[in-house]
Amino acid sequence: MGGAVSAGEDNDDLIDNLKEAQYIRTEKVEQAFRAIDRGDYYLDGYRDNAYKDLAWKHGNIHLSAPCIYSEVMEALKLQPGLSFLNLGSGTGYLSTMVGLIIGPFGVNHGVELHTDVVEYAREKLEDFIKNSDSFDKFEFCEPVFVVGNCLEISADSHQYDRIYCGAGVQKDHENYMKVLLKIGGILVMPIEDQGFALYAADPDNQDWPVLMESKNILAVSFAPLVQQSRADGEKPDTVELPSLTVRSLQDLSRVYIRRTLRDLDSEDSAGKEAVQRVPQKRKRRRCQRRRINTYVCRQPADPQMGRVRRRNTLRKSKKKWRTRRRKETSAILKSSSKRTC
Ligand SMILES: C[S@@+](CC[C@H](N)C(=O)[O-])C[C@H]1O[C@@H](n2cnc3c(N)ncnc32)[C@H](O)[C@@H]1O
Numbered sequence: 001m002g003g004a005v006s007a008g009e010d011n012d013d014l015i016d017n018l019k020e021a022q023y024i025r026t027e028k029v030e031q032a033f034r035a036i037d038r039g040d041y042y043l044d045g046y047r048d049n050a051y052k053d054l055a056w057k058h059g060n061i062h063l064s065a066p067c068i069y070s071e072v073m074e075a076l077k078l079q080p081g082l083s084f085l086n087l088g089s090g091t092g093y094l095s096t097m098v099g100l101i102i103g104p105f106g107v108n109h110g111v112e113l114h115t116d117v118v119e120y121a122r123e124k125l126e127d128f129i130k131n132s133d134s135f136d137k138f139e140f141c142e143p144v145f146v147v148g149n150c151l152e153i154s155a156d157s158h159q160y161d162r163i164y165c166g167a168g169v170q171k172d173h174e175n176y177m178k179v180l181l182k183i184g185g186i187l188v189m190p191i192e193d194q195g196f197a198l199y200a201a202d203p204d205n206q207d208w209p210v211l212m213e214s215k216n217i218l219a220v221s222f223a224p225l226v227q228q229s230r231a232d233g234e235k236p237d238t239v240e241l242p243s244l245t246v247r248s249l250q251d252l253s254r255v256y257i258r259r260t261l262r263d264l265d266s267e268d269s270a271g272k273e274a275v276q277r278v279p280q281k282r283k284r285r286r287c288q289r290r291r292i293n294t295y296v297c298r299q300p301a302d303p304q305m306g307r308v309r310r311r312n313t314l315r316k317s318k319k320k321w322r323t324r325r326r327k328e329t330s331a332i333l334k335s336s337s338k339r340t341c
Pocket of ligand 1: 060061063088090113117
């Protein structure tokens with residue numbers, strides 16, 4: 001399902017079309033979509049269709065249409081540090097995009113029914129972390145996927161700030177979903193054939209999330225959540241969600257070191273860009289400097305001269321230091337463990 005926007009030639013083209021059609025409306029959502037190539041979530045030989053606004057199904061692997069993911073990402077109003085639960089997390093495409101926005105202090109959990117799909121999602125995540133150029137530009141909250149039926153989540157499970165369900169929810173299960181939501185949280189789910197329902201837990205009404213918006217996106221219909229069939233009296237296999245672990249001091253240090261290095265690197269790149277943008281000005285300054293040097297050489301006894309020479313020496317050593325720092329920064333960024341931060 002989908003087809004709301006025209007087909008793209010590549011990922012950027014697809015995102016341009018989603019932006020033009022107003023499915024993508026905010027910068028952070030756009031950045032997350034551009035950072036992750038939808039084609040990478042397709043099996044070899046099927047990639048040609050990845051940049052069309054169409055859902056894709058192959059065996060148990062199932063991706064929703066890009067226009068759906070855009071609406072969902074916008075509706076979730078993601079912020080750094082939030083906790084996110086993806087019910088029916090599939091290939092992990094959506095969870096990985098979410099991880100780029102909620103960052104290293106967020107929580108990113110997914111529950112998926114099929115073991116082979118969870119294995120596929122873990123492989124895709126590994127590929128993204130190891131091979132994607134855009135990974136270093138973001139602070140990431142790595143998704144953790146568990147196999148299980150998301151309708152059997154343990155009753156004493158923790159609650160989340162943001163929840164998305166990727167398969168059709170029956171009316172009977174609406175309340176079950178709401179229980180998993182924190183006060184002030186947002187829950188987005190497709191309800192039977194009615195389109196998306198967007199719930200927000202009202203902080204003034206402490207007990208219960210209220211329906212904020214119900215939206216029918218095109219004629220999109222979702223495959224329903226699979227329900228466990230079991231013999232009378234048989235106990236359900238309760239799904240335990242991953243635990244909320246406290247980060248180790250070492251882990252936190254890595255996050256801060258990487259953040260500092262990334263900031264330094266972008267400062268340096270910004271400086272470089274600025275210099276490239278005004279080449280004439282730089283040329284002129286170099287000329288001036290050379291003239292001062294000549295003057296200094298001719299009049300060694302002048303007390304002014306000492307100051308000028310010191311200033312020039314200082315400038316040169318600052319330049320050297322900046323070049324060295326840039327080299328060191330990129331070496332550390334390359335060598336530091338991508339996975340842990
Ligand atoms: C449209 S796909 C979601 C794709 C996902 N958003 C992604 O980024 O790849 C819906 C997924 O829900 C899963 N699913 C269906 N019923 C489920 C259930 N009861 N518990 C857990 N997962 C379920 C399906 O196996 C499928 O992978």
